[in-house]
Every structure is written in C-alpha cells, then in structure tokens.
Amino acid sequence: MKYFKRYFAFILALVLICSNGGFSYAIADNSVESILFKNISQEELQNKALSENGDNKAVLFENGNTDFAIVIPELCSKTLREAVTTLQDVLEKMTGTMLPIVNESQADTAKSWFCIDAVMNTERPVEDGLYDGYRISVDDKNISICGAAEAGTRNGIYAFMEDILGCMFLTPDDTYIPKQKTIYLEKMNEIKKPAVQWRDVYAYETVQNKWAAKLRLNGIDIESENPELTIEQLQYEGWGTWCHNCYSYLSPDEYFKEHPEYFSEKNGKRVIEYKGRDAYLCLSNPEVFEIVKNSLAEKIAENPAQLYWDFSGNDNPFLAGCECSKCKAADEAAGGTGMGTLLPFLNKLAKAFPDKYISTLAYLHTLKAPENIKAESNVVIKLCSMPGDQASSYLDGGNSNSKQFKNQVEQWSQITDKIVVWDYVVNFSHLLMPFPNFAVQAKNQKFYEDNNIIGVFHQASRENGGEFACMRAYVLSRLMWEGSDMDVAECVSGYVTAYFGAAAPHIIEYMNLCASELYNSNKALGLYDGLLAQYDGYLSEDNVKRYCQIIQEAKSAVHGDAIMERRVEEIELSVIYANVLQPGINKSERQTSLDRINALCEKRNITMVCEWESLESFNQNGLKNAVSSEKRELNKPYLITGGVASGVVIAVVAVTVVYRIIRKRKKLIS
Numbered sequence: 237m238k239y240f241k242r243y244f245a246f247i248l249a250l251v252l253i254c255s256n257g258g259f260s261y262a263i264a265d266n267s268v269e270s271i272l273f274k275n276i277s278q279e280e281l282q283n284k285a286l287s288e289n290g291d292n293k294a295v296l297f298e299n300g301n302t303d304f305a306i307v308i309p310e311l312c313s314k315t316l317r318e319a320v321t322t323l324q325d326v327l328e329k330m331t332g333t334m335l336p337i338v339n340e341s342q343a344d345t346a347k348s349w350f351c352i353d354a355v356m357n358t359e360r361p362v363e364d365g366l367y368d369g370y371r372i373s374v375d376d377k378n379i380s381i382c383g384a385a386e387a388g389t390r391n392g393i394y395a396f397m398e399d400i401l402g403c404m405f406l407t408p409d410d411t412y413i414p415k416q417k418t419i420y421l422e423k424m425n426e427i428k429k430p431a432v433q434w435r436d437v438y439a440y441e442t443v444q445n446k447w448a449a450k451l452r453l454n455g456i457d458i459e460s461e462n463p464e465l466t467i468e469q470l471q472y473e474g475w476g477t478w479c480h481n482c483y484s485y486l487s488p489d490e491y492f493k494e495h496p497e498y499f500s501e502k503n504g505k506r507v508i509e510y511k512g513r514d515a516y517l518c519l520s521n522p523e524v525f526e527i528v529k530n531s532l533a534e535k536i537a538e539n540p541a542q543l544y545w546d547f548s549g550n551d552n553p554f555l556a557g558c559e560c561s562k563c564k565a566a567d568e569a570a571g572g573t574g575m576g577t578l579l580p581f582l583n584k585l586a587k588a589f590p591d592k593y594i595s596t597l598a599y600l601h602t603l604k605a606p607e608n609i610k611a612e613s614n615v616v617i618k619l620c621s622m623p624g625d626q627a628s629s630y631l632d633g634g635n636s637n638s639k640q641f642k643n644q645v646e647q648w649s650q651i652t653d654k655i656v657v658w659d660y661v662v663n664f665s666h667l668l669m670p671f672p673n674f675a676v677q678a679k680n681q682k683f684y685e686d687n688n689i690i691g692v693f694h695q696a697s698r699e700n701g702g703e704f705a706c707m708r709a710y711v712l713s714r715l716m717w718e719g720s721d722m723d724v725a726e727c728v729s730g731y732v733t734a735y736f737g738a739a740a741p742h743i744i745e746y747m748n749l750c751a752s753e754l755y756n757s758n759k760a761l762g763l764y765d766g767l768l769a770q771y772d773g774y775l776s777e778d779n780v781k782r783y784c785q786i787i788q789e790a791k792s793a794v795h796g797d798a799i800m801e802r803r804v805e806e807i808e809l810s811v812i813y814a815n816v817l818q819p820g821i822n823k824s825e826r827q828t829s830l831d832r833i834n835a836l837c838e839k840r841n842i843t844m845v846c847e848w849e850s851l852e853s854f855n856q857n858g859l860k861n862a863v864s865s866e867k868r869e870l871n872k873p874y875l876i877t878g879g880v881a882s883g884v885v886i887a888v889v890a891v892t893v894v895y896r897i898i899r900k901r902k903k904l905i906s
C-alpha cells in the first residue's frame with residue numbers, strides 16, 4: 237500500500253502537469269522564431285563614415301561645397317530621370333547644396349562627374365546573374381552608377397542613397413534624410429546583385445507614388461502613367477501571363493464543339509467545366525500542344541519584352557486533371573501527380589521558346605513533384621505557401637504548415653533550378669490586427685536561397701492602411717535585394733527610429749512584447765486567424781491591455797508633433813482593433829474602442845478591415861458576429877467536459893498500471 241500511495245501521488249502530479257486543465261500541454265521544442273528589436277538613437281542612424289576623411293576617400297561635399305555635377309544620358313527615360321531628381325533633392329536636403337544635372341553633351345564644363353548610366357564612355361557591367369543589379373565606382377573625379385540596363389542603374393541610384401548616404405524610403409511619401417554637410421565617400425569599384433531575381437510585394441502601398449522603384453522591386457509596373465490601373469493590373473511586371481490561364485491559349489468557345497477531345501475527360505465525358513468551375517485541357521493530345529504553342533507565339537509577338545510566360549491549369553479543386561487513358565497513365569507513371577502530363581508538355585513549350593521562361597503552377601493536383609521527370613532549364617515552377625504559416629520558418633519547418641511547404645519546395649528543387657514562391661505575409665481576415673511575423677523572414681529568405689528560388693511574390697494586403705503595411709513592405713523588399721545575411725532586427729529597429737522619432741522606444745517595446753508573447757505561446761500564425769486563435773497567446777486580454785498602455789505612452793512622447801502623432805496612431809489602430817474584439821470587455825469599452833477605430837480609419841481613408849469585409853459592414857454586424865462567435869467558441873462546453881474527461885481517463889489508466897506493478901512486486905517479494 238505504501239508503494240501504491242507513492243506511485244499514485246507521482247502519477248497524479250504528472251497527469252495534472254500534462255493535462256493543465258485539459259487544454260494545453262507542456263512545450264518541449266519551440267518552433268516559433270524569436271527576434272529582439274533594439275533601441276537605436278537618432279545619432280546612430282547616421283552613417284558616421286561619411287564625415288571621416290582618409291587616403292581612400294573621395295570628396296563629394298565639404299561643408300556644403302562640391303565640384304561634382306550629375307551627368308545623365310541624352311535620352312533618359314522618365315523613371316531614370318525621376319531617380320536622378322530624387323538623388324539631387326536628397327543631396328540638397330542633406331548638404332544644403334544642389335548638384336546641377338547636365339546632359340552628356342554639356343558635361344565638359346563640370347570639373348568632376350557623377351555619371352549616371354552608360355555616359356562618358358562608361359561601359360556597362362557584364363556578369364552572370366547580374367539581372368537588374370549595377371556597378372558602382374567612386375574615384376576622386378568620377379562617381380559612376382551603371383547597370384547592365386537602365387533598370388539596374390535606377391536601382392543603383394536608390395541603393396546609393398540608402399546604403400551609402402543612410403537615407404530610408406520609408407513610405408510612398410516619406411523619406412528619412414540625415415543632415416550631412418560633408419560627404420567623404422569610400423573609393424570603390426563594386427558590382428551589386430539582388431539576392432532574388434524577380435521581386436514583388438503585392439500591397440496597396442507599394443504601387444502608390446511609384447514607391448516600388450525606390451524599394452527596388454521589379455515585379456511592379458513603375459512605367460505606367462495611367463491612374464486608372466488597379467493594383468492587380470500593376471502587378472506581375474515581367475510576366476506576359478500569370479496563372480490559371482489554359483483557356484486563354486485554347487478557348488472552349490472556339491474549339492469545344494468541333495473538338496471535345498481537346499478538353500479534359502471526367503467520368504467518361506469530355507467537359508469544359510465541372511461543378512461550376514472551368515475544367516482543363518487534355519495535355520496528351522498532340523494537337524492541343526500545337527495550338528497552345530502557336531497561341532503562345534502570338535502572345536509573345538504582341539508583348540515581346542516580357543520574359544516570363546505562364547501556362548497553367550484552371551482553378552478547379554474538384555477535378556484532378558484529365559481522366560483519359562493517356563493522361564491518366566502518364567500521371568500514374570509519374571507517381572500520381574498531374575505533373576506527369578503537365579511537365580512534359582511544359583518542357584516541350586520551353587524548348588520551343590528557349591529565350592523565355594515558361595512557367596506553371598504547382599497547385600492542387602499538380603502540386604506534387606513528379607518522379608523521373610526533370611524540368612528544362614527555362615521552365616519555372618510557381619509554388620504557393622498554402623495553408624502557410626508566419627511563425628515557424630520554412631527553413632526549419634517547425635510546425636505542420638511550414639513543414640508541408642518546406643517539403644514541397646525541397647522536392648521541386650530536385651527537379652528544377654527555377655522556382656517562384658508565392659508567400660502570404662498578412663492576416664487576410666483581420667488586416668488591422670497585430671501580426672508579428674518579422675522574426676520568420678530572414679530564415680525564409682535563407683530557405684529560398686538554398687532551394688533554387690528565382691522569384692518571390694510576397695502577397696500582403698491590397699487594401700489601404702494594413703497593420704505595419706509600409707514597414708513590412710520595406711523590410712521584405714530590402715531582404716529580397718540584400719539576401720538572408722541582412723539583419724532583419726536591425727533593419728526594423730532603424731526603420732522604427734527613423735519613422736517614429738521620439739516614440740520609437742515605445743514602439744520597439746510594443747513590438748518586442750508582441751513577438752515574445754507569440755514566441756512563448758509556441759503557436760502557429762495563420763493567414764486567417766481570428767482573435768481567438770491567439771487568445772491564450774500574444775492577443776490575450778492582458779497582453780492587449782499592455783499594448784494599449786504602451787501605445788498611449790508612445791503618443792505622449794510625441795505629443796504636439798502632428799506628423800509623429802499621426803504615425804503612432806497607425807499602431808494605435810491595430811491595438812484598439814485587437815481590443816474591440818476581446819470577448820471579455822464591457823459594452824461601454826467596446827463602444828469607445830469602436831468609435832476610436834472609426835475616427836482613425838476615417839482620418840486615413842481606411843475602408844476595409846478584412847479582405848472581404850468593409851468597415852461599414854464591420855460596424856453594422858461584423859463586430860457583433862466576430863465577438864459572439866468568439867464567445868461561443870470560448871464557452872464550448874465540450875472543451876471543458878472533454879478536458880475533465882481526458883484527465884479522468886488518464887488517471888484511471890495510470891492507477892490501473894500502478895496497481896498491477898505493485899501486485900507484481902508483492903508477488904516477487906512473497
């Protein structure tokens with residue numbers, strides 16, 4: 237009996253620790269990435285090396301005086317001229333002196349030249365994998381920024397302002413410019429290349445005021461002057477076609493009546509749609525290939541500058557490709573994936589257009605990489621990180637969602653050396669809610685670099701004013717350019733100091749608390765999380781109260797400074813939004829919070845709180861529905877009874893085991 241008591245107490249303690257009321261279990265291994273932002277002073281933001289002279293230095297400005305003039309090509313595109321004008325403006329704001337801009341034919345009069353693009357006998361840089369990178373050289377009498385093409389030169393100009401002069405293009409309208417009357421530049425002759433060949437951050441903000449050019453994103457159209465174009469229409473720069481487009485090559489209207497065999501078979505019948513959604517083509521039919529090839533040739537002839545051309549299936553989750561005997565056999569031979577028919581088809585297209593990249597989506601029935609088939613060298617595979625996770629990196633694959641994507645990419649990188657990743661980087665259900673996903677980004681970038689990824693499409697919010705929208709776009713853009721060696725914590729900390737001024741220490745405190753509470757919870761960070769998904773984590777009632785306090789302190793720190801107050805209000809909107817959804821707050825606090833959300837949204841012209849719900853509808857029913865569903869979820873009786881029941885079952889099993897052990901021992905002793 238003595239043994240029984242001792243074992244019983246031990247097992248009971250174990251049960252209590254493990255069951256923790258029946259809801260959660262002790263965490264042995266934390267898969268969430270951690271990050272620590274730090275306070276940086278305004279002085280630390282300045283590039284001190286600029287004011288230090290030395291043998292290896294060239295003088296651009298000395299006490300506001302300069303011998304340099306900017307020399308531009310006779311024929312200069314509008315976007316390149318905009319970059320040059322920005323450079324001139326930034327230098328004037330730094331030093332108080334305006335550098336003249338002259339055409340190449342007028343350059344003789346200047347004593348020293350700041351050469352833009354291939355002027356004054358500058359040869360364009362040639363190097364493998366340069367893409368839209370550039371060469372920068374600095375000497376006593378000559379500074380030169382030149383790309384393999386104009387886009388590279390433009391990137392070089394913006395990089396010069398950020399990397400060397402210490403400016404930051406913080407938002408579409410705000411640039412941080414340090415004051416610096418003397419500028420000594422390190423003499424150099426270097427080639428700089430982007431870490432990712434094709435770079436896009438899909439967000440409302442990146443297409444405003446041509447900010448994408450300053451972010452050095454080449455996946456967004458910055459040439460167009462048409463104000464009518466939507467965000468969607470300004471995306472996918474470089475791509476002639478993007479996705480879900482097989483019917484644009486071979487249209488059912490034109491062919492189905494005469495040639496039903498061109499279309500996918502389902503249950504013994506040729507179909508052009510299934511369950512209300514477009515079906516597929518029959519890719520093992522050689523005539524289909526000829527029609528698609530000719531159609532692609534026409535498309536390319538209409539739009540020859542585009543490098544990437546996608547041919548992919550329609551978006552139909554109910555149909556796993558064509559079921560005809562030929563297609564089925566090929567798919568089965570490839571290990572049961574639609575790529576058994578699609579990849580050989582694509583390889584043939586790629587061979588027909590060797591100077592273009594031919595892309596397709598690995599998605600639904602074509603998600604799985606095929607066995608025994610390799611992709612041609614100009615085939616591009618596009619992979620979406622669905623269901624996605626923004627807490628655990630793809631590099632480590634620490635939870636099931638990040639692991640799933642990690643495996644897919646790794647399998648595909650055995651078959652192709654050209655992958656484009658489509659990642660999702662915001663909470664689409666709650667665009668304003670705190671979403672601490674900065675920690676994961678550097679490791680994700682490292683994963684891309686290790687796995688043949690040539691392009692990254694970071695999908696953020698298409699709506700105005702999402703949570704930390706500008707900072708997120710800024711950091712992701714820098715990361716895609718600089719690569720995984722970039723210190724994300726330092727980049728964010730610098731951004732916060734430049735953008736929030738005297739409020740920066742409070743914003744850093746808030747961001748650190750948010751990130752550490754997510755880390756401590758060891759939870760996934762989903763793209764459609766409701767508040768309750770993080771209610772026992774970083775969005776707990778206590779945490780959100782603490783965020784609100786910190787942001788009030790941030791507001792006090794910049795009181796009277798209208799610009800800074802407005803910037804802090806961007807974060808205030810996020811924390812109050814998290815507060816208004818709390819199931820536990822009383823009616824009057826909810827109303828006060830809702831009024832404040834409306835006032836802040838009105839001030840910044842924010843009309844959407846979710847990708848599919850307007851602020852207006854949120855005011856009418858959305859908030860009520862969200863909170864009542866959370867309350868329902870919280871009070872689900874089966875969770876409580878389930879917790880108690882599981883505790884009882886574990887206890888009974890444990891007691892039985894212990895009882896048997898003791899009986900055995902007693903038998904042995906006797």
Ligand SMILES: [Zn+2]
Pocket residue numbers: 500501517518519520521558559560561562563564
């Ligand atoms: Zn078929």
